[in-house]
Amino acid sequence: MAVIAYVMGTFVLFGFLYWNLSTWEVGRFRSLLELQALGISAYLEGQKNLSLEDKAYNQAYRLSVSGLFERDGSYAQGNLHEIPSSLLLDGKAHLILDPNVRSKRGFATQTLFVGTRLPDQRILVIGRETPEVAVLEEAVKRVFMEGVFPFSLVALMIGAFSSRKMSGRLRAAQQQLDEIKRGALHERLTISNSNDELDSLAHSVNEMLAQLEAAMHELEHVGNNIAHDLRTPLGRVRAHLEQVQSDFVLPLEAQGRIEQALNNLDQSLNATTALLRVAHFEAGSTDTHFSEFDVSEMLQELVELYQPAAECKAIELVVRNETEEFARGDRDLLLEAFANLIDNAVKFTPERGMVEIRVMSTLQGPIVEIHDSGPGIPANQRNQVFKRFYRSRETRHAAGSGLGLTLVAAIIRLHGFEVEIKDADRGCAFLVQLFRRTR
Amino acid sequence: MRRLGSGSASASDRGRGRKALSVDKASQPGFSPRAKVLLVEDDEELAGAIIDALAKRQYEVLHICNGSEGLSKVGEGGFDILVIDRILPEVYGINIVQELRRQNFNVPVLIISALDAVDERVLGLEAGADDYLIKPFSLEELGARVDALLRRPLQSSxxxxxxxxxxxxxxxxxxxxxxxxxxxxxxxxxxxxxxxxxxxxxxxxxxxxxxxxxxxxxxxxxxxxxxxxxxxxxxxxxxxxxxxxxxxxxxxxxxxxx
Structure with a gap:
């Protein structure tokens, strides 16, 4: 764009320069010639035998052509044998292109003519070539053709090349950033060594990534340490409780309390486990166990697992799929995510309700919809359900850690997939896109 | 993991006591242990509880505290099953399993670990472990898993x-x-x-x-x-x-x- 504007600008500038100079030149000649015509006509009065062909005369006045004609326009003398047809005999200079008049250089030029009637009604026509204007035009043309045009062409090519290179670099950087966004935190932007703005930007981004990566590693490390330091003593507590339970004959009430303690212990352990896993997934470091798998088959397995639970509440639990659909991901993790969604759907659907799972195929990949006939989720709470420990007021009494959907969201995000809650006529509909969105 | 001074000393004494007990029982005439278990676990308190639970199931248990000693004991052979902690001093449990499998020892291995990310589980199984249990586990669960691992070959026929x-x-x-x-x-x-x-x-x-x-x-x-x-x-x-x-x-x- 800039190159085109530059070429246009040069073009206009040269045009303007040429136009200005040429009108100025022509104007100068014009007034000169008019004065000369006046002078000659005054001189010619009464001197009937003056020869217009006199070299000295011609040179003195620098006239290219001159001719004296009788009052009817017929030739009398001089090197101009005919009055140019379009010439007005008003004593003013007119630019006329006369093919009969050729310059010394051989090209046809515009000639300034002044025609005037002498007091005795004879006609005097003098003309002057304007080779200067032609030369000027020629010079401008040459400068343009030999200088500006090739220069602009080169500039245009360089511009196109560098902008192609630049947009290529930007595209590459974009791809790298996408990769990083998907969890490849070790990736860095390529530095081209051309020391331009893009390079310095890439440097800053890389530094930022290094810091981020270090922080993530630390987080993971801390997470693993917490896991280890927390589980080990809790593991001992659990073992002791179990030993007491089995080693001693306890009153029934004591047995019950130990049972309760074990349950609570397991619950707190499940919550820490879920939290750690969410953190682990959010660090996005699990990318190694991805494979292609049959989505419908996976859902069928889960429906089979949950069928007795649904039957207990007389809930109809079905999978409907249009075609065989495949997705790429960690099957174990996605199985767990969908198990959580189905678990939720069955839990919150009242007796004799319905949980319908549909696998839909789109051009980009499969979408799974889990639709239940439960109470649904109000629109203003939909964003919150995927947050840690969220429980709506209505569901606070139900069992669970409140981390189920958080884990679902973390697993889905880890894959670069998407999950959303859709408006449904009744109940609640979760939509899971099993493909990465392309921009 | 940190040792807890006197508390852990008594726990380790207890652990050894249990081990001696099960071996004593094994050496008594008329008692034959179901199988010999090698337990490699650095948490002595937990190890004590595990030995206790396995002894109740008639297993003879030898307990080792660190990885390198565990590795050399495994090399001597004579064990029917290994129960190994994932993270151990000196040599990690997972490396012991890898080394064992490299030397074509087919003894069943149960890995126990406080790390439970899916990756970790897969790593343990890829290294050649037969089963994987996440801490804290119930002792009954551990016992049941050991039983199951030892029964595997019979089942198929x-x-x-x-x-x-x-x-x-x-x-x-x-x-x-x-x-x-x-x-x-x-x-x-x-x-x-x-x-x-x-x-x-x-x-x-x-x-x-x-x-x-x-x-x-x-x-x-x-x-x-x-x-x-x-x-x-x-x-x-x-x-x-x-x-x-x-x-x-x-x-x-x-x-x-x-």
């Missing part, structure tokens, strides 16, 4: 399973109670097969999810029990026979309980 009046034909995929045929779904058949081949022993929900469903997570709702109650209804229904014994909070023991 049988074509018919029999528990009391129940017969399961593994080739024809049919189930009979006496002369009466029981109609089972494919999953119910698998479940019953698992219970019958583990008759008399505790089968936990985690074991069923892992071995029957091949799922590596524990669902929030207790869906396994609902499958079991359906199965129980089919095989006990209309008769006085009782097969499933519910162990509260643990799982079920399948047998002909009369």
């Amino acid at each position: 049988a074509t018919k399973l029999q528990v009391g009046p129940l017969t399961l034909d593994l080739l024809r995929r049919t189930a009979f109670r006496g002369d009466e045929k029981i109609e089972l779904s494919a999953r119910e058949f698998q479940l019953l097969e698992y219970f019958m081949s583990n008759a008399g022993r505790l089968v936990t929900r985690q074991m069923l999810l892992k071995d029957v469903w091949k799922f590596h997570f524990v669902p929030q709702t207790n869906v396994v029990d609902q499958h079991i109650s359906k199965l129980r209804h089919k095989i006990e229904g209309g008769s006085t026979s009782r097969f499933f014994l519910n162990v509260r909070g643990q799982g079920h023991i399948f047998d002909h309980h009369g």
